[in-house]
Amino acid sequence: MAEPLDDKTAFGIDLGTTLSVVAQVNSAGLPVVLPNAEGSPTTPSIVLFDAGHAVVGAVARESLATEPASVVQLVKRHIGSGWTFDYGGVAYRPEHVSALILRKVVHDAQLLAGPVTQAAITVPAYFSDPMRAATLRAGELAGLEVLGLLSEPTAAALAYGYDRRPAGATGVVVDLGGGTFDVTVMEYDGAELKVRATGGDAYLGGANFDKVLFDCFVERFESAHGLDINDPDAQSLDECAQVSQDWLLRAARAKHDLTSRDRTSVALQAAGLTLRVDVTRAEFVSGSAVLLDEMTEKMADVVAAAGVTQKDISVVLPVGGATRMPAVRERMKEMFGVDPDTSVRPDEAVALGAALFAAQRQLERGGALVMAPSAREYLSELTVTDVTAHSLGISVFETAGERQRPVMTALLLRNTALPASAERTFFTMRPGETRIVVPVLEGESDDPGLCRRVGVVVIDGLPPHRPAHQPVSVTMSLNENGILQVAATDVSTGAQASTTIAREYLANGDASGGAADRMAATMQIE
Structure with missing residues (x-):
C-alpha cells in the first residue's frame, strides 16, 4: 500500500547563489541531504538556455566557457530587482530563473522521496522584503507550496542544535556562501532558538575570492605576453567572454586547491598564447586582505548590535563552502577566540536545518508525519524566533x-x-x-x-x-x-x-x- 502523501516530510531547500541543496527529515527524525540525479549532494545554481530548453546544474556550469551568452549564474544577487536575463527574445526575471533551479532540485529529490510538493526555502538573513517576496514567488512558480522562508544562518543553527540541544549558549553563525555573506548571533535554550542580531553583505562571497585569483591571472598573463584579456580591443567580445569564464572556473579550482595546499599551478590560454601560473596560499591571502577585512568589520558590527562580547560566545559555526578557506577560519578564531565547530558540513548545514524547519511547520499545522516519537516531540516543541535584518x-x-x-x-x-x-x-x-x-x-x-x-x-x-x-x-x-x-x-x-x-x-x-x-x-x- 502506498504511503499517504500527508505522511511525507516536506523538503528543506537551500537555494544558494552558486550551489543549491535539498534535504528531508527521514522516519528516524534525522535530516538527510537528497543527492541530485547525478549523485551529487549539491547542484550548481546555473542555468543554460539551449534550443528552447533550460538545463540546470553541472552541464550548465561547464557551458560557461563555451556558451557564455546562453548561461546565467549568480542570479540570487539580483532577486527582488528589475534585472533580467534576455535570451531568445524573452526577458527572464530573477524569480523565473530561480524557479527553474528549484524545479530541477525538487524533481531530482522526488526521484528518491516521492511526490513531495511542500518545502521551506532559505534566504540570506539580510534579504529585504522585495527579495523575500521574489523568493516566495519563485517557489510558487516552481509548483511548490512554500511552508515558510527561513534565514540561512538560523537554518544552520537548527542543524547544529538538533543533535546537541544546548541550553543557555550563545552562538555565532558565519555564513560565507558563493555569493553572499551573513553573520548572525543567536541564543540556544533547549528547543528554543532565538536570534539576537543579524547582518550581511549581498555582494561578498566565494565568487569575490575567485575574482582575486582571476585578477592575478590577468596581471601575470599581461606581464608575460603583453595581452590584457579584459581589453575589448585585444579580442572579440565573444572571445573575451569565453576566456573570462574559463579563467574564472580555473580560479575557483585554484581556490579549492589552496584550501588544502600551500601552492597550486594553473594553465592559462588566450589568443593562441599559453602560460602556467604558480600561486601560493600566502599570495592569495594577501590579495584577499580587503575581503577578509570586510568580513571582520561585519562580524564586529553584528556582535555589537547583539549586545554581547567575545566572552559570551561559546559556539562559532562556519557555514557555506567558502568558510573552508583557512584564512577565513583564522579570522573567525581571531574575532571570537573560539575554534569554529565543523561537525556539520558547511555546504549542507543550511538545507539540513531547513528540512527540520519544514517538518516543524508541518507538525504545527497538524500534519501526520511518520517519525520517531522523540524527534516528533522535539520538533513539536521547537520555537524559532528570527529578527528583522533592516529598519x-x-x-x-x-x-x-x-x-x-x-x-x-x-x-x-x-x-x-x-x-x-x-x-x-x-x-x-x-x-x-x-x-x-x-x-x-x-x-x-x-x-x-x-x-x-x-x-x-x-x-x-x-x-x-x-x-x-x-x-x-x-x-x-x-x-x-x-x-x-x-x-x-x-x-x-x-x-x-x-x-x-x-x-x-x-x-x-x-x-x-x-x-x-x-x-x-x-x-x-x-
Whole structure:
C-alpha cells in the first residue's frame, strides 16, 4: 500500500547563489541531504538556455566557457530587482530563473522521496522584503507550496542544535556562501532558538575570492605576453567572454586547491598564447586582505548590535563552502577566540536545518508525519524566533527651524523579533489634499536618499477642501517570513489603503530615495 502523501516530510531547500541543496527529515527524525540525479549532494545554481530548453546544474556550469551568452549564474544577487536575463527574445526575471533551479532540485529529490510538493526555502538573513517576496514567488512558480522562508544562518543553527540541544549558549553563525555573506548571533535554550542580531553583505562571497585569483591571472598573463584579456580591443567580445569564464572556473579550482595546499599551478590560454601560473596560499591571502577585512568589520558590527562580547560566545559555526578557506577560519578564531565547530558540513548545514524547519511547520499545522516519537516531540516543541535584518519606515518631512527636510522615520527597527508590528500617526502638510502617499523605505540612515525604497501605499479619492494637518495612521507589520504589510488610514474620513508593497517600482529598477522624497510631500511629523 502506498504511503499517504500527508505522511511525507516536506523538503528543506537551500537555494544558494552558486550551489543549491535539498534535504528531508527521514522516519528516524534525522535530516538527510537528497543527492541530485547525478549523485551529487549539491547542484550548481546555473542555468543554460539551449534550443528552447533550460538545463540546470553541472552541464550548465561547464557551458560557461563555451556558451557564455546562453548561461546565467549568480542570479540570487539580483532577486527582488528589475534585472533580467534576455535570451531568445524573452526577458527572464530573477524569480523565473530561480524557479527553474528549484524545479530541477525538487524533481531530482522526488526521484528518491516521492511526490513531495511542500518545502521551506532559505534566504540570506539580510534579504529585504522585495527579495523575500521574489523568493516566495519563485517557489510558487516552481509548483511548490512554500511552508515558510527561513534565514540561512538560523537554518544552520537548527542543524547544529538538533543533535546537541544546548541550553543557555550563545552562538555565532558565519555564513560565507558563493555569493553572499551573513553573520548572525543567536541564543540556544533547549528547543528554543532565538536570534539576537543579524547582518550581511549581498555582494561578498566565494565568487569575490575567485575574482582575486582571476585578477592575478590577468596581471601575470599581461606581464608575460603583453595581452590584457579584459581589453575589448585585444579580442572579440565573444572571445573575451569565453576566456573570462574559463579563467574564472580555473580560479575557483585554484581556490579549492589552496584550501588544502600551500601552492597550486594553473594553465592559462588566450589568443593562441599559453602560460602556467604558480600561486601560493600566502599570495592569495594577501590579495584577499580587503575581503577578509570586510568580513571582520561585519562580524564586529553584528556582535555589537547583539549586545554581547567575545566572552559570551561559546559556539562559532562556519557555514557555506567558502568558510573552508583557512584564512577565513583564522579570522573567525581571531574575532571570537573560539575554534569554529565543523561537525556539520558547511555546504549542507543550511538545507539540513531547513528540512527540520519544514517538518516543524508541518507538525504545527497538524500534519501526520511518520517519525520517531522523540524527534516528533522535539520538533513539536521547537520555537524559532528570527529578527528583522533592516529598519523599515516611511519618508516624511520634519520641521527644523523655519525649514522642512525629508527624513526616514523608522517604525520597525533592525533586529526586532519577528513577527512584529508598529503604528504611528503622521499629518498632512497642505490644505485641500485629496491623495495621501506613503513611501516605504528600508535602511539605517535618517536620510531617505541613503535608504532603499521598497514600495508605496496610496490613499486616494479623499474629499476636497480639507484643512491641513489631518492625522494619518500608518501601521507596519512583518510576518514570520519577513514579508512586509503596510496599512495607512486617514483618521478623519476612515479611508484606508493596505498593501504587501507595490513592487512595480522595483521592476523599474528604481531603488533611490530621491523619488520617494518627492512623493513624501503629503506627510509630516508632528
